[in-house]
Amino acid sequence: MDTVSTESDLDALRRAASAWAVVVSWAKHGLFEALAGGEAIRTEDLVANSDAIRNTAPVLAHLGLLIRHPQPDGSTAWALSNSAKRLLANGALPTHTAHGGFDDLSRLHTVLEHGGPIHDREGRSKITSGGVVTGDADQTRAFMEMLYRRSDESARVLAQLVKPWVPQGTALDLGGGHGRYGHELARNGLTVTLFDREVCCAIAKERYGDQIATLTGDFMTDDFEGPYDLILMSNIVHGLGPDELSSLLPRIRSALVPGGVLAIKDMFLDHTMARPESAALFGLSMLLYTSSGRSHTQFEMRQALERADFHDFDLVDLRDQRFTVILAR
Ligand SMILES: C[S@@+](CC[C@H](N)C(=O)[O-])C[C@H]1O[C@@H](n2cnc3c(N)ncnc32)[C@H](O)[C@@H]1O
Numbered sequence: 001m002d003t004v005s006t007e008s009d010l011d012a013l014r015r016a017a018s019a020w021a022v023v024v025s026w027a028k029h030g031l032f033e034a035l036a037g038g039e040a041i042r043t044e045d046l047v048a049n050s051d052a053i054r055n056t057a058p059v060l061a062h063l064g065l066l067i068r069h070p071q072p073d074g075s076t077a078w079a080l081s082n083s084a085k086r087l088l089a090n091g092a093l094p095t096h097t098a099h100g101g102f103d104d105l106s107r108l109h110t111v112l113e114h115g116g117p118i119h120d121r122e123g124r125s126k127i128t129s130g131g132v133v134t135g136d137a138d139q140t141r142a143f144m145e146m147l148y149r150r151s152d153e154s155a156r157v158l159a160q161l162v163k164p165w166v167p168q169g170t171a172l173d174l175g176g177g178h179g180r181y182g183h184e185l186a187r188n189g190l191t192v193t194l195f196d197r198e199v200c201c202a203i204a205k206e207r208y209g210d211q212i213a214t215l216t217g218d219f220m221t222d223d224f225e226g227p228y229d230l231i232l233m234s235n236i237v238h239g240l241g242p243d244e245l246s247s248l249l250p251r252i253r254s255a256l257v258p259g260g261v262l263a264i265k266d267m268f269l270d271h272t273m274a275r276p277e278s279a280a281l282f283g284l285s286m287l288l289y290t291s292s293g294r295s296h297t298q299f300e301m302r303q304a305l306e307r308a309d310f311h312d313f314d315l316v317d318l319r320d321q322r323f324t325v326i327l328a329r
Contacts, residue, residue, distance in 0.1 A: 001277055022059045024102045027094040032080065036088055040069035040077035053078075091149060097142070104288055116287040128289045130175055130239035132197060140199050147235070148178040148207075154321050158265055159184035161316060161325055162230060165261045166190065169229030172255065173212070174219055175236040179204030181265075182212045185232065195224045220248060226255035234265040237301070238282060241292025249308035262310065264326040269297045278322040301326055 004010055026032055029048050035041060043053045057078050060066040065084040069077040080088065087093040104118045104126065111118055117127040131147075132140050158181060168189055173182030176194035182204070186192040192212040194204050201214035215224060231252055237245060252262060267279035274280060279295040286293030296304075302313060310328040317324050 019059050019063060021102065022056045023063070023065070024094050024098045026056065026060065028096045028099040030096060032084065032088055032093055033095075035066075035078065035080045036085075038079065038085065040067075040079035042071065042075055042077045044075070046078070091145060108284075108288075111287060117290060118288045126289055127291060129197070130236060130293075131289065132177075132200065134197050134199055137199055141203060144178040144200060144203050148180055151178075151180045154265070154318070154323060155180045155184040157318060157321060158232075158234065158263070158325060159188050162232070162261065162263050162327070163188050165263075165327060166230040169257075170226075171230040171232060172224060172226065172228045173232050173234070174224065174252070175233065175239075176200075176204060176212075177235075179208050179212055181232060181234045183208050185230070186211050190230065193225070193228075195219055220244065224251075224255055227257040228255060228260060229257055230261050230263065231256060232263045232265070237264055237266050238286055238295055239290050239293040241290075241294065242300070242304070244292065245296075245304045246307065249304055249310075253308050253310065259329060262305075262326075262328045264301070264328070265323055266326075267295055267322065268301060268324050268326075269295050271297060271299055273297060276319075276322070298324075298326075 002009060002012065004013065031046060031048060031053075034046060043050050043057070046053050054076075057066055057068075057076075061068055061078075064081055065087075066078050067081050069079055071077055084093060100120075103121075107118060117125055119125055131143050134140070162185070169191070171182070171185045171190040171192045173179070173185065173192055173194045176182045176196055177200050179194055182192040182194045186208075193215055194201065194212050195215045195217065196204070197218075198216040201216045204212065205214055217224070233252075240248065256262065267276065267282050269275070269279045269283075283295035286295070298315065305313065305326070305328050312329040314327045315324060316327070
């Protein structure tokens with residue numbers, strides 16, 4: 001993001017937040033879905049207050065999500081742009097559920113007072129286990145779909161990266177979720193086991209069948225068998241606090257063959273704790289939705305790994321994908 005040094009920089013920040021408020025509010029009212037048919041719909045015919053549409057549609061038009069269709073009688077109709085149609089078709093445009101996250105952000109001050117995770121307006125904790133609420137199958141499925149949709153390229157790049165380190169043998173995809181990362185490793189010739197909650201293993205099985213094996217349980221307490229030549233933790237460590245890492249990493253070390261490799265894919269802060277943007281902002285979600293997750297610094301990760309008896313490290317920054325891979329033996 002741009003740094004803030006003038007009042008107009010602050011205005012730009014406020015405008016971005018306002019624009020996001022419009023996007024999630026339209027989504028909450030199903031207005032993007034109402035336009036999904038492709039036809040332009042007159043302001044008066046959209047199921048919402050006409051003045052509010054008159055004043056919010058230009059924000060979406062400015063973002064390139066809506067196109068104004070002037071009508072012969074002087075009225076205005078709105079249609080989705082091609083980009084918005086594509087985003088909607090891919091499931092990437094926010095839906096009615098996105099407003100909950102926005103509402104949570106508006107109550108971030110309560111977390112500053114009492115600590116995370118955030119509570120909903122009825123006072124219930126919104127804690128997740130790495131983004132997953134095990135009792136909520138719909139939420140889990142939607143979350144897994146989102147991660148799957150976004151992981152096409154990163155899963156391929158990651159598998160390519162670890163291939164020279166572990167050209168053959170067995171791999172554990174710890175907290176593998178939807179299974180796309182594990183499946184890419186399997187496509188590269190490894191025998192892959194995915195460990196996750198039952199609800200996630202079922203989703204991975206639906207997609208990949210016998211191409212990957214699954215083990216269900218809680219990786220903080222349950223045995224994940226082995227030994228493996230490679231253990232992958234993709235988007236896992238940001239969901240864990242320092243104490244959880246201190247307890248988990250030695251168990252991972254003992255589940256590797258001698259010389260086995262641990263690959264950690266995540267977003268890590270550098271020593272300034274100001275960069276990269278992805279890590280700086282993602283820590284906020286971990287504060288809201290996990291017990292002690294955070295964006296760890298590279299230095300903290302190295303120290304935690306050393307304490308768990310890993311000694312040989314390398315780090316790859318995949319800037320275009322906005323993630324980093326730590327390789328440790
Ligand atoms: C953010 S998702 C990452 C999924 C996948 N690895 C990826 O990179 O897209 C975190 C995954 O870890 C799993 N997870 C978190 N805590 C867990 C625990 N204690 N035991 C088992 N699975 C856990 C969640 O169920 C979820 O599938």
